[in-house]
Structures are given as structure tokens and as C-alpha cells.
Amino acid sequence: MSGNAPCRLAVLVSGSGTNLQAIIDCIESGELTAEIACVISNKADAYALTRASRHGIPAVIHSNAHFSERSSYDAATVEILRSHKVDLVILAGFMRILTDTMVHAFPNAIMNIHPALLPSFPGLHAQQQALDYGVRYSGCTVHFVDCGTDTGPIILQTVVPVEQDDTEETLSARIQKAEHHTFAEAIKLFVDRKILVQGRRVQILP
Ligand code: GRF
Numbered sequence: 001m002s003g004n005a006p007c008r009l010a011v012l013v014s015g016s017g018t019n020l021q022a023i024i025d026c027i028e029s030g031e032l033t034a035e036i037a038c039v040i041s042n043k044a045d046a047y048a049l050t051r052a053s054r055h056g057i058p059a060v061i062h063s064n065a066h067f068s069e070r071s072s073y074d075a076a077t078v079e080i081l082r083s084h085k086v087d088l089v090i091l092a093g094f095m096r097i098l099t100d101t102m103v104h105a106f107p108n109a110i111m112n113i114h115p116a117l118l119p120s121f122p123g124l125h126a127q128q129q130a131l132d133y134g135v136r137y138s139g140c141t142v143h144f145v146d147c148g149t150d151t152g153p154i155i156l157q158t159v160v161p162v163e164q165d166d167t168e169e170t171l172s173a174r175i176q177k178a179e180h181h182t183f184a185e186a187i188k189l190f191v192d193r194k195i196l197v198q199g200r201r202v203q204i205l206p
Contacts, residue, residue, distance in 0.1 A: 139158050140157065
């Protein structure tokens, strides 16, 4: 981020993009002072692309199909991000694990949202994992991205109760509501330069 220019975000997606929509809404309502420089999808049919175009946000389909190496795909992603002068990379349902090519290009400047209270239930089907385990509370976690699967320093978490009759769908829907405001809050902290990372621990400055 330079001077008083608004923080430039890239939102990386693979699917429906409800988190992208929540970020767009916060920017449009003035709650968040930032600009979405580009949306990047690895899936040509992601509904998130439609959301981007409705709001006049540049969108790039960046398919991984033609890359045999994960790191060469990531190197190409870094080029796109650099060309859009991105300050903060947001993984909003982007269904790929990043290599160190990406992680080292944006140190402590890539955020992911995970639908569980990490370090519990990393990886896929986190909501079903929580139900199968029988926890009373789950939630969502916004964390910086490192080279592991959902292992980076935790920025914010929101707790969501698990109800007796929950299914994967009903629990996912409740968690997703929490995701939308938790992600926006974490991005706002970054934009306001209120995040200090010390090893694994993230301090929120007053
Ligand atoms: C969210 O549940 C998020 O936790 C996970 O992927 C999902 C993306 O949903 N990482 P959406 O595309 O933002 O609707």
C-alpha cells in the first residue's frame, strides 16, 4: 500500500463467491476503504465471475488445466497479481493449496477463510468433520496463508453453535453468515494497518 491510495485487493475464487459479494458490499457501502483490483478464478464457470462483472470488477479466468506444475501456475498467478498492483490477496473459496512461489511473493499478505475453528478440522468438508466429531461449537477462521493446508497465523475467529439436528448444509449456511462479516473485519484490520504478525501470533493493534 502506498500513501493514501486505497488498498488494492485481489480476490481468488473457484465457486459461488458469497464471500466476494460480502466484500464488494462492504466496499460499496463505505464500511471498507479498499478497491478490488481483480477477481481471479481457476474455474471458467464460477458464479463469482458473474458477481464481479455485475460490479464492473476486472475478472481473469486463470485455469490450472494447462499447468503441469503447481509452482508454475502460481508463478503465472503472481504475474497477474503484480500487473494489477495488488497489496492483499484474498482466498475466498479458492480451491487450491498455494506453493511457496505465491506465499513468498506476498508475505503476510494472503488471507484465507476456513469454515471451522482451526486448528480443528483443516482441509475439505470441515463442517462435516465437525459434525462427525460431535463438537458443540464450530465457526470460521481467517488466517494468513503459509505453505501448509490451513496452517498459517490466525487473524480472527468467530464461534458458531452446532445444533442437534444440523446437517452439513444447515451448519455450512450458519457458518457462512459468520464468514461474511469476519472476513470483512479482517480485511479492514489489514487496510487500517492494525495487524502485527510475530511468529505464529497475530497482534491486533488498538
Ligand atoms: C466458504 O465456505 C469458505 O469457508 C471456503 O470456501 C467457501 C467459499 O464460499 N474456503 P463462497 O464461494 O465465498 O460462497
